[in-house]
Amino acid sequence: MTDQESPIPSHRQVTFTQRVLDWQPWLETVDEIEATPEQLAVVDAIATARQGRAYWATLAHDPGSLRARMALYGNILSGEGAGRGPRSDRELAATATSRVTSCVYCASVHSRAYSALVKERDTVQRLLDDGPGANLPPRERAVVDYAVKLALHPEAIGPADLQPLRDLGLTDLELLDITNAAAIFANANRLMATLGEARAPDR
Amino acid sequence: MTVPPSSPPPSAAADITFTIGGFAGNPALEALRDQAPDIFAQIGGYYDAVLSPAPDAENGLTLAERALVAQRVAERIPSPALDAWYGALLAERGGIGKAALDSPRVRAMLDRVALVNEHPDFTTAEDVQDLFAAGLTHGEVIALSQLIAFVHYQARLLAGLRAIGAPR
Numbered sequence: 001m002t003d004q005e006s007p008i009p010s011h012r013q014v015t016f017t018q019r020v021l022d023w024q025p026w027l028e029t030v031d032e033i034e035a036t037p038e039q040l041a042v043v044d045a046i047a048t049a050r051q052g053r054a055y056w057a058t059l060a061h062d063p064g065s066l067r068a069r070m071a072l073y074g075n076i077l078s079g080e081g082a083g084r085g086p087r088s089d090r091e092l093a094a095t096a097t098s099r100v101t102s103c104v105y106c107a108s109v110h111s112r113a114y115s116a117l118v119k120e121r122d123t124v125q126r127l128l129d130d131g132p133g134a135n136l137p138p139r140e141r142a143v144v145d146y147a148v149k150l151a152l153h154p155e156a157i158g159p160a161d162l163q164p165l166r167d168l169g170l171t172d173l174e175l176l177d178i179t180n181a182a183a184i185f186a187n188a189n190r191l192m193a194t195l196g197e198a199r200a201p202d203r
Numbered sequence: 204m205t206v207p208p209s210s211p212p213p214s215a216a217a218d219i220t221f222t223i224g225g226f227a228g229n230p231a232l233e234a235l236r237d238q239a240p241d242i243f244a245q246i247g248g249y250y251d252a253v254l255s256p257a258p259d260a261e262n263g264l265t266l267a268e269r270a271l272v273a274q275r276v277a278e279r280i281p282s283p284a285l286d287a288w289y290g291a292l293l294a295e296r297g298g299i300g301k302a303a304l305d306s307p308r309v310r311a312m313l314d315r316v317a318l319v320n321e322h323p324d325f326t327t328a329e330d331v332q333d334l335f336a337a338g339l340t341h342g343e344v345i346a347l348s349q350l351i352a353f354v355h356y357q358a359r360l361l362a363g364l365r366a367i368g369a370p371r
Contacts, residue, residue, distance in 0.1 A: 026328035027341060061341040064260040065349035068252035072245035083238055102324035154362040155282060159369040172231055172367050173238050179363030180242065187356035190319050191348055194326040 311337030
């Protein structure tokens with residue numbers, strides 16, 4: 001991959017993949033320009049549990065919003081209270097949103113997480129390769145269709161967009177989980193793809 | 204569309220989603236909030252962190268600038284309910300005068316809103332440098348980025364909740 005000397009941002013040159021990618025920030029992280037104790041504390045708390053320290057150390061320039069966002073983000077993706085939907089639905093919605101908003105890094109992390117949860121990697125690979133029109137089983141089809149419309153045309157969403165999921169037996173709380181996962185990736189994609197770029201790791 | 208109250212409360216917390224969405228009294232959504240109060244509280248926490256941070260956490264962006272940016276993001280998505288809400292919040296915070304609107308600082312912030320809205324995957328390292336060139340600090344660049352990203356989250360959350368709570 002020749003990402004030097006190209007006028008096109010290099011994250012556009014990395015194809016969608018389940019492989020582990022690196023993320024290179026476009027501004028100095030708090031690790032590089034003298035973090036405050038508050039900034040360091042918030043980065044350390046997040047980076048012990050999650051990969052990609054450079055990303056958290058970039059967002060830590062505003063520690064209050066990072067801390068508040070991570071509480072919500074963690075609950076959306078991983079919360080397991082009574083009645084919460086399967087985490088695989090949430091990871092799939094995150095991947096679908098990232099695929100259509102073109103955040104290659106986000107798509108790699110969450111397609112990998114989805115494959116680990118369902119112990120099968122071909123389904124989400126089709127989504128990465130072929131986009132939202134990929135051939136998918138019924139539940140995955142319904143999750144992806146809803147997430148993609150929410151990403152691209154949020155104001156056009158109506159009850160009919162939920163009907164395929166309701167027909168599969170999903171509850172309102174499960175629909176909220178998928179809504180939140182899709183919505184927080186409209187957010188995550190706009191942070192990751194505008195503050196740095198995905199790169200294939202050095203081999 | 205629900206018309207939001209003309210005077211948003213200064214601090215949001217757990218009720219902000221219901222207040223902006225006009226969801227109070229909707230049985231399906233009230234039941235949903237009872238099932239997942241933690242999530243709605245965390246949404247309120249994120250709202251406060253980007254729209255109404257404590258004075259020691261403002262990180263350079265003024266409260267009026269925050270309301271202006273949020274309103275412009277909502278306008279572009281478009282999210283009429285959020286556009287009206289943040290327009291009212293901006294007015295409550297005294298608005299932004301013409302001189303400030305034309306300043307390199309505010310123009311750079313609003314250019315960033317347009318770029319991130321329409322072409323998040325086309326942005327470059329040079330686009331971040333444009334913000335520094337307009338005088339924004341690292342803290343302000345990240346506070347701005349989080350604010351823009353938050354409104355994108357919130358617009359989709361509200362759209363989804365409206366559909367979930369629609370009469371069946």
